[in-house]
Structure formats: C-alpha cells, structure tokens
Amino acid sequence: MKTATLAAERRTKLAAAMTAAGYDVLVAYGNAWQGDYLMYVSDFPILEGHGLAVFAADGACRLYLDSASEIDRATAETGGVEVRFSQQIGRDVAADLKARGKVRVAAAPLAFVPFSLVENAPVPLEDGTALVDDVLMHKTPAEVDRVRKAAQTADKAYVIFRQAAREGRPQYEVVADVESWLRAQGVADNFMLIGSGGTDIRSVTPPSNRKLADGDLVITELTPSIEGYFAQICRTLVVGKASDKQKRAFAIYVEALEAGIAAVRPGVLASDVARAENDVFRKHGLGEYVTSAYTRVRGHGLGLFADSKPHILENVDTELKPGMTFVVHPNTYNPDVGYIMLGDSVCVTATGAEVFTTTPRVLFDGAS
Amino acid sequence: MRRGLIEWSKTELPESVFDARIAAMRKAMSSAKIDTLVAYTNFTRPSAVSWLCSFVPYWSECTLVLPASGPLTMVSAVSPRGGPWIESTTYSEKLLFTPKIAPETARFLKETVPAGATIGVVELDEVPAAVGLALKDVGAKVVDATGAFVDARASGDAAAAALAKIAAGFAHRALAAIDANGTDAMAAVAAVDLTARALGAEESYVAIAPDLRADRRLLRLEGPAQLGDAYALRATVAYKGTWVRMIRTVVRNDAGGAVRAATEKLAAAVAELPKLDKLRGLDWWVVETARVAQPLDAVAGSGVPQAEAFPAGALVSVQAAITIDGLPVLAGAPAMAGTFLVPPSF
Numbered sequence: 022m023k024t025a026t027l028a029a030e031r032r033t034k035l036a037a038a039m040t041a042a043g044y045d046v047l048v049a050y051g052n053a054w055q056g057d058y059l060m061y062v063s064d065f066p067i068l069e070g071h072g073l074a075v076f077a078a079d080g081a082c083r084l085y086l087d088s089a090s091e092i093d094r095a096t097a098e099t100g101g102v103e104v105r106f107s108q109q110i111g112r113d114v115a116a117d118l119k120a121r122g123k124v125r126v127a128a129a130p131l132a133f134v135p136f137s138l139v140e141n142a143p144v145p146l147e148d149g150t151a152l153v154d155d156v157l158m159h160k161t162p163a164e165v166d167r168v169r170k171a172a173q174t175a176d177k178a179y180v181i182f183r184q185a186a187r188e189g190r191p192q193y194e195v196v197a198d199v200e201s202w203l204r205a206q207g208v209a210d211n212f213m214l215i216g217s218g219g220t221d222i223r224s225v226t227p228p229s230n231r232k233l234a235d236g237d238l239v240i241t242e243l244t245p246s247i248e249g250y251f252a253q254i255c256r257t258l259v260v261g262k263a264s265d266k267q268k269r270a271f272a273i274y275v276e277a278l279e280a281g282i283a284a285v286r287p288g289v290l291a292s293d294v295a296r297a298e299n300d301v302f303r304k305h306g307l308g309e310y311v312t313s314a315y316t317r318v319r320g321h322g323l324g325l326f327a328d329s330k331p332h333i334l335e336n337v338d339t340e341l342k343p344g345m346t347f348v349v350h351p352n353t354y355n356p357d358v359g360y361i362m363l364g365d366s367v368c369v370t371a372t373g374a375e376v377f378t379t380t381p382r383v384l385f386d387g388a389s
Numbered sequence: 390m391r392r393g394l395i396e397w398s399k400t401e402l403p404e405s406v407f408d409a410r411i412a413a414m415r416k417a418m419s420s421a422k423i424d425t426l427v428a429y430t431n432f433t434r435p436s437a438v439s440w441l442c443s444f445v446p447y448w449s450e451c452t453l454v455l456p457a458s459g460p461l462t463m464v465s466a467v468s469p470r471g472g473p474w475i476e477s478t479t480y481s482e483k484l485l486f487t488p489k490i491a492p493e494t495a496r497f498l499k500e501t502v503p504a505g506a507t508i509g510v511v512e513l514d515e516v517p518a519a520v521g522l523a524l525k526d527v528g529a530k531v532v533d534a535t536g537a538f539v540d541a542r543a544s545g546d547a548a549a550a551a552l553a554k555i556a557a558g559f560a561h562r563a564l565a566a567i568d569a570n571g572t573d574a575m576a577a578v579a580a581v582d583l584t585a586r587a588l589g590a591e592e593s594y595v596a597i598a599p600d601l602r603a604d605r606r607l608l609r610l611e612g613p614a615q616l617g618d619a620y621a622l623r624a625t626v627a628y629k630g631t632w633v634r635m636i637r638t639v640v641r642n643d644a645g646g647a648v649r650a651a652t653e654k655l656a657a658a659v660a661e662l663p664k665l666d667k668l669r670g671l672d673w674w675v676v677e678t679a680r681v682a683q684p685l686d687a688v689a690g691s692g693v694p695q696a697e698a699f700p701a702g703a704l705v706s707v708q709a710a711i712t713i714d715g716l717p718v719l720a721g722a723p724a725m726a727g728t729f730l731v732p733p734s735f
Contacts, residue, residue, distance in 0.1 A: 023611065052433040054390070054448065068594060068609065070683055071433060071515070087515075089675045089687030090625075090634070090708070093606040094596065106692055111514055132491075136521025137514035193394040194587055200392060201583030204595070207575045209611040213392050214447075224470040227395050227447040230589075248611070317468055327390075 023248045025100050027163050028064035031156075032080055035061065038156055039078045045124035047149055048114060049074045050134045057325035058129050058153050064099045066210065066249050067091065073114045073134065074102075083117065085110050111137030119143040129153040154330050158322060160344045164250060165368055168323055168346045171252035172366040172377030174208055174245045179254050179380050186239045188260050192217060192228035195239075203245055212244035212251060212327035217260075219359045223315070235261040240362040242350070244327045251327040253348040254378045255364030258385035270355045271384040274363040277301035277351035278382060281319065281333075285349070285367055285374035291337040295319040298351040299335065307355070316353035323347050323366055345369045346377075391432050391447040393591040393627070397478045401629060402443055406548045407480040410441055410541070415457060417541040423509030423534055425502050426455040427494065427524065429516045434682035437511045439630035440542060440549075444479035445591065452494045452520065453481070456501065464494045491523035498527045509534025512682050539680050543700055549631055550725060553704045556628035557723045557730035559588045560635035563595075563624045565735055569639050574599040574614035577622060585626050592632075594625040598719065601638065605673075605710050605717040618642070621719040623708070625685070632684035634677070634706040635733050636721035651711040651718035652733060658709070660727045663701050665689055672717065674709040702726045 039047055051059025052071040060066055063074040063084045070088030083103045086095055087110045095104045107113040115138055118126055126142070127149025128134050139146060160168070178199055185198035192215050203211050214225035217239045225240055233239060237260045244253040257274075259267055277298045284297035298319045299311040310316065320333030323346045331339035333347065350364025366377040418426055430438035431450040438453045439445050442461060451465040460482035467475060469486040476484065487493035502508060506529045510516060513533040524531050563584040567577045578595045585593035596607035600617030607623050621638040638648050658667035658674075668674045668689075675690030678699055685706060689696040699705065708721035722733040 052431065054431050054433055054450075066609070069433065069685070088683065088685075089690050089693055090607075090677065090685065092692060094608055097604065097606040097608050106687075106694075108687075108693070108695055109514060132519035133517045135515050136518050139518040139522065191394075193589060196392055197583055197586030200586055200593075201579045204582045204610075205575050205579035207610060207612040207614075209609050211392065212390050214390075223473070224468070226471065226474045227391050227393065230394060230396060313468075315470070317470075 023064060023098065027248065028100065030161060030163060031061050032076070032082070034161070035076070035153070035156055036078050036080055038152055039127070042152055043125060044127045044147070044149065045078055046118065046121060046126045047076045048126060048128040048134065048138070048146065049076060049153065050128065050130060055133070055326055057157055057329060060249050060325045061153065061157060063102050065095050065102070071110065071135070073110055073138070075114060075117055085114055109137065111135030112141050114138050115141035115143065127152060157324055158330055158345055159342060160324060160346060164324065165344055165346060167247045167250035168252050168366065168368065169377050171245055171247040171250055172254070174206065174247060175243055175252050175254040175366070176378055176380045178203060178243055178245055179256055182241060182243060183258060183385055186233060186258060186260065188233055188235055191230045191232050193230060195233070196228040199243065208245045208247070210246040214242050216240045216360055220356070222360045223354055224360065225362070233260050236264070238267065238359050238361065240360055242362060242364065249325050251323050252366040252377055253323060253327065253364060254366065254380055255348070255350045255352055255362040256380060256385065257361050257363060259387070261387050263384050263386040267358045268384055270358045271361060273301060273305050273307065274351050274361050275382050278349060278363050278365065281349040281351060282365065282367060282374055282376060285341060285369060286372065287341060287343055287369060289341050291331040291333050291339045291341065292335045294349060295333045295335045295337070298349070302351070302353070310353045310355065319351055320347050320349040320364065341369045343369050343371050391445060391592050393586055393593060394589045395445055395447060395478055395591055397443045397480070398629065401552060402548055404480060406546060407442060409546065411455065411461065413541040413544070414441065414455060414538070417537040418457060418509060418534070421509065421534065421537040422507060423532065423537060424457050424506040425498065426509050426511065426534055428453045428511040429520055430682070434515070436630070436679045436684040437538060437682040442480040443630065444475065444481065445630055450490055452490050454494065454497065462497065464490050464497060466490045491517070491519040494520065495523040495527050498524070498529070502527065502529050507532055509537060511535055511538045515682065535681055542680070545702060545704065550704060552629050552631040553633055553723055553725070554730050556626050556631050556633045557635065559585050559590050559628060560624040560626040560633055561731045561733070562588065563593070563626065564622060564635060564637040567622060567637065567639065572616050574610055574616050577616065578610050581622055581624050585624060590626050590628055591630070592627040596623040596625070597621070601717055601719070605719060607719070619716055623719070623721065627684065632679065633723035633730070634685065634708060634721055635723065636708060636719045637733065637735050638718045638720065640716065640718070645714055647713040647716055647718050650713050651720045654711050655707065655709050655720040655722070656729065659707055659724045659729065662705065662724065662727055663699055663703070665696070668709065672710045672712055674707070676705050676707050678703050678705045
C-alpha cells in the first residue's frame with residue numbers, strides 16, 4: 022500500500038522548489054502513459070482518462086479527472102487531495118486558476134496539458150517541466166528504497182518469465198503468466214515488452230501471438246512498480262540450447278553493461294555512461310548498431326515513470342548525483358543473432374553505483 | 390502501457406469495415422464543412438483512431454490525418470523500428486516517423502492542405518497543447534470535429550458489436566475464475582487478470598472492493614488484503630479496440646439472494662436504456678460508451694453532471710451500486726439495445 026508519509030514528503034519537497042522558483046501554483050498533467058508528474062503531486066496512479074492536479078505552494082491539492090470510473094478510486098487511494106470529476110478538464114482547471122486571482126502558474130509537462138487549458142488559462146502558463154524533472158530525478162532515501170524493492174520484485178518476476186517462456190507458447194501467454202504472478206504478489210503495475218525470434222527481430226513490442234520456437238532468442242524488459250516506483254530488468258534467453266554464436270554475441274553485451282555500470286558515479290554525465298557502453302560495441306566492430314537506426318537509449322531513468330529522465334545517451338549532459346536511479350541497458354540489434362537485451366537497475370551512491378537487480382548476467386537457455 | 394495481445398485480425402475486422410467507417414467519417418466531415426480531419430492517439434485515448442484504422446499505440450503517441458480524399462496518413466512518435474509492428478496492426482496508407490508529432494503533423498498539413506481549407510480536430514479541447522498550438526500555426530481554419538466524429542460513429546456496426554460480445558465473454562470467464570471461497574484478495578485479482586490475458590485480451594484492468602460492508606469503492610489493489618464476507622471485482626477488458634466492464638459481487642451464504650436481486654434490478658434498468666429513470670433510483674451508477682477517444686466515456690451517471698445523449702442501440706457498459714438489505718451490492722455488465730451482451734451471473 023502507498024504510504025501517506027511518502028506523499029507528504031514529496032509535496033513538501035515540491036512546494037519548496039516552487040517557492041524557490043517563485044511559483045504560486047503548479048498544474049501537473051498525467052495519464053497512464055506518463056503519470057509521474059501527476060503522481061508526484063497527487064499520489065494518484067492514474068489508469069484511465071487524463072488528469073490535472075492543481076497544487077498550491079501552501080500544499081493544497083485539487084485533482085481533476087475526466088474518467089468517471091476513476092473518481093471512487095482516487096478518493097480511496099489518495100489522502101489530503103480534493104477529487105473532482107470533470108467533463109471539460111482543461112476549461113475547468115482554467116476556471117479554477119481564474120478564481121485564484123493574480124498568481125504565477127507553472128504547468129508540467131506543459132506540452133501535454135490539454136489544449137483547452139492553454140487557450141483558456143487566465144495567465145500565461147510557464148513551463149514547469151524542468152522544475153518537476155529535477156525533483157523527480159533526485160530521489161529521497163524513501164523513494165530510492167521503493168525502487169530497490171521494485172528491482173527485487175523484477176528479479177523474482179524474471180524467474181517466472183523463464184519458467185513461462187517455453188517452446189510452443191505464444192508470447193501473450195508468457196506475459197499473462199508474469200502479469201498474473203505480479204498481481205498475486207500485490208504488484209499493481211508493470212511495464213513490459215517482449216520479442217522472440219532471430220535476426221528478423223529489430224525491437225520489442227507488446228506480446229503477439231507468435232509462438233516461441235526452438236533456438237529463438239526471447240528478449241524482455243520487465244518493469245514492476247512498488248508504490249508507483251518502477252525498476253527494470255532486461256534479459257535474454259534462448260528456447261532450447263544456446264548456440265556458440267549466440268553466446269559469443271551475448272558476451273559483448275555483458276562487457277558493455279559492466280562498462281556502463283563501472284562508469285556510474287557522482288559527477289559524471291549521463292553521456293559518459295552511454296559512451297562507456299557504446300565504446301565496447303565499437304571496439305568489437307559493432308559501432309553501427311549503437312545508432313538510432315538500431316536502438317533507442319543506452320538506459321533511462323527509473324522512478325514514478327518507467328522511462329524517465331535522464332536518458333542515457335551520448336548527447337545527454339545531465340550530471341549524475343547520489344539518489345538518481347536508472348537502468349543501464351546496452352540493448353541493441355546484433356547482425357549475427359538478432360536483438361539482445363541486458364540491463365540492470367542502479368542507483369548513484371556517494372562513491373559509485375549500487376546495483377539493485379541481482380539476476381545473473383547470463384544468456385539463459387534450456388540448459389541454465 | 391498495453392501489455393496484452395494487440396493484433397489486427399482481418400477476419401474480425403476486414404478492411405471493408407474501415408472503408409465503411411472512413412466513408413461515414415468523410416460524409417460527416419462534408420456536412421460539417423471540414424476538409425481534413427486530425428485525430429490524436431495515445432494508449433489512454435486510443436478509441437477514435439482505432440475506430441478509423443485499428444491502430445492502438447502500446448506506448449508513445451501518434452496523429453492520424455484523414456483528408457476529404459486521398460491517403461490516410463499516420464504521424465508516429467513510435468520509433469521507425471516499430472514500423473513493421475504498426476504496419477501489421479494498422480489500416481493506414483502512409484506512415485511518417487518523428488520524435489515530435491506536433492511540428493511534423495503541422496508540417497505535413499502545411500504541405501497538403503489547400504489554402505482556405507478547414508482542419509477539424511477530434512476532441513480539440515483535449516489534445517496535448519503542443520499539438521493544438523502547432524495546428525493553429527498551420528495557417529488553416531482549425532475547428533473542433535468532435536461532433537462530426539460522434540455523428541459518424543453513432544450508428545455503430547456489426548464488427549464492433551461482435552468484438553464487444555467477445556470481450557464480454559472474456560470478462561465473464563475471467564470473473565468466473567475467482568475462487569468464491571478464497572480469502573486472499575491478491576489471488577482473486579490474479580485469477581481474473583490471468584484468465585483475461587490468456588484468452589487474448591488486449592488489456593485487462595482489475596479493480597476490487599475487498600470488503601463491501603466496509604467500503605464499496607473499487608480499488609486497484611497494491612499489497613495484501615483479505616476478502617470480507619461480501620466483496621466485488623470489476624474486470625475491464627479490451628479486445629481489438631473494444632472495451633467493456635463487468636462486475637461480480639460475491640456474498641458468502643447469500644441466503645437472501647442479494648446478488649441475484651441486484652442483478653435483476655440492473656437488468657430492469659438496462660432494459661429501459663437509453664431512458665435513465667430506473668438507474669436514477671440507484672445509490673450510484675454510471676453508463677459508459679466509446680463516443681470519441683476514451684474507450685469508456687461516461688455519458689450519464691450519478692456523478693456525471695452533464696448527461697450526453699446516446700442511441701438506443703449503443704454499446705454501453707453499465708455499473709451500479711444497489712443496496713439490498715443494508716448491503717451495498719455492485720453490479721455491472723456491457724449491454725446493447727437493452728440486453729446484456731453476457732449476463733453477469735455466476
């Protein structure tokens with residue numbers, strides 16, 4: 022269950038940041054795709070429709086939701102928040118802001134708030150995205166603890182995934198096994214993608230009805246949440262027995278992951294971690310496969326969103342600081358065997374990195 | 390994100406279905422003097438775009454551009470590596486990839502929309518600010534196309550009804566999988582989720598009121614909870630873009646037949662739809678349907694200030710709380726033309 026103290030701690034931290042920046046009110050937007058801004062402010066993990074939380078620097082919070090079926094849940098699952106159903110959410114929040122008189126208002130993420138809010142707001146909305154990103158990225162010990170627990174759950178869930186990924190089963194049945202196991206542990210949410218096959222697979226997607234076949238690489242990123250905080254594990258297994266070619270290819274990803282994690286420490290940039298991973302591929306003549314044609318990011322932040330900032334890329338200059346949590350994953354396509362995934366959740370400590378996930382970094386197969 | 394089976398079955402949704410829907414949309418556009426339609430989608434607001442072309446984004450966001458004539462074009466923030474997946478699930482003639490859909494959609498419209506044209510945006514109020522502001526900058530007249538979209542969709546079609554019936558069957562089988570004598574709320578939720586997903590649901594959301602005598606509100610369970618002697622679970626199930634909700638209340642030793650009585654009251658109220666008189670007499674109720682982008686949009690309910698009209702034959706999901714002998718019993722099921730698609734009896 023979510024704890025009220027954690028929600029209160031977050032609101033206090035955010036209110037201090039708002040006051041320092043001179044904002045009277047923050048409007049946080051969220052939906053089930055990207056709910057972290059809304060969750061941080063309102064403590065509500067939205068599932069359906071979209072929501073806007075109007076948060077004043079004095080700590081008062083009003084939550085507008087446009088899904089009628091979410092209203093009961095929001096009143097039951099949040100504390101200290103006034104919940105309102107709205108059939109015209111942008112216009113209603115604009116009216117709310119108007120009633121507050123002369124105030125300075127930030128919105129986050131501004132690009133995603135409903136168009137009608139921007140069009141009808143009584144004052145220009147300033148972009149509060151960076152302000153909220155900063156409090157989202159720099160986590161308190163209590164927040165880090167939730168990510169750590171989520172990583173422990175991810176390790177256990179991967180055991181279930183390995184058991185489920187059997188020859189002849191369609192991908193969606195494998196995911197069903199993992200999801201239901203998570204529900205049986207009381208885990209409310211999970212971000213999960215899957216792929217299976219050989220050199221024909223260029224990325225992961227939601228599960229299809231493709232059946233797992235002998236010799237397939239089966240890749241997944243599995244990202245359960247605890248109290249709204251996500252942690253991720255990425256692994257690859259082989260249905261049946263792994264070939265020497267698959268094992269040789271996988272060894273490069275182990276080397277890249279280790280290099281990436283070794284680079285994590287306070288003061289370095291996200292780009293340094295990405296470069297450490299990518300240099301391993303370049304050393305092995307696979308530099309082409311760390312470009313955007315074959316892969317997206319070399320890791321990403323973890324917290325109230327499964328794909329948050331910082332993105333671990335060679336052009337991202339975010340400085341790493343203690344309390345930041347992210348996954349390091351040198352996932353990409355290998356021309357000899359197909360797409361391989363390998364990644365661990367980490368936290369920046371005072372001296373380096375704490376690796377949360379403990380599943381062995383091996384290419385699992387029927388012989389493992 | 391969507392974690393269920395997303396696929397385009399050309400048996401269940403042949404191209405002719407989308408051709409007919411697009412024709413209906415173009416007719417409504419013509420009546421509303423709209424030259425080009427823009428619809429936005431992410432997985433929380435997928436219903437308008439999936440109705441037009443089957444596509445449901447498992448992640449990220451897209452816009453769909455439908456001109457009065459010419460190709461249906463999707464502008465996708467899903468990476469180009471997801472192209473084969475999109476093509477396999479989507480009835481669309483042209484795909485454009487970009488990390489930022491707002492400026493790319495605007496650029497595309499500037500190139501393709503003739504001077505003086507009117508762009509209609511489905512749920513203009515609700516689209517992300519970045520999209521709305523970029524469309525305003527195209528130079529064309531931008532209007533809200535929600536009414537035109539609702540008109541085009543209102544008549545429904547046999548394909549959508551068939552998918553709803555399948556989804557209702559999934560929801561019923563999922564709720565039937567609960568061990569009614571069990572005491573572990575997590576196990577009950579897991580049984581529903583497993584059954585729905587293993588049947589091929591596109592999505593499954595399970596909500597639970599573990600102890601109706603203490604609190605009738607349906608929650609997303611996190612952590613352990615014990616089931617009381619009266620509890621309820623709600624299965625929200627999607628199948629190929631069509632969403633339904635069904636509720637099962639379990640009352641141990643239900644000698645008075647509270648669950649049956651509540652279900653009968655709900656059935657009587659559903660039989661009168663779209664009249665709402667019998668629902669208005671209940672403690673709490675809501676009627677949801679897919680009108681625009683939300684797959685289940687509240688059109689009427691005890692907590693819905695402004696009821697929206699819906700046709701007698703509309704596919705709806707109805708939920709209610711009905712007090713029987715002092716116990717709040719939850720009941721709910723999808724229905725069409727006054728009849729449950731699958732009766733919520735267990």
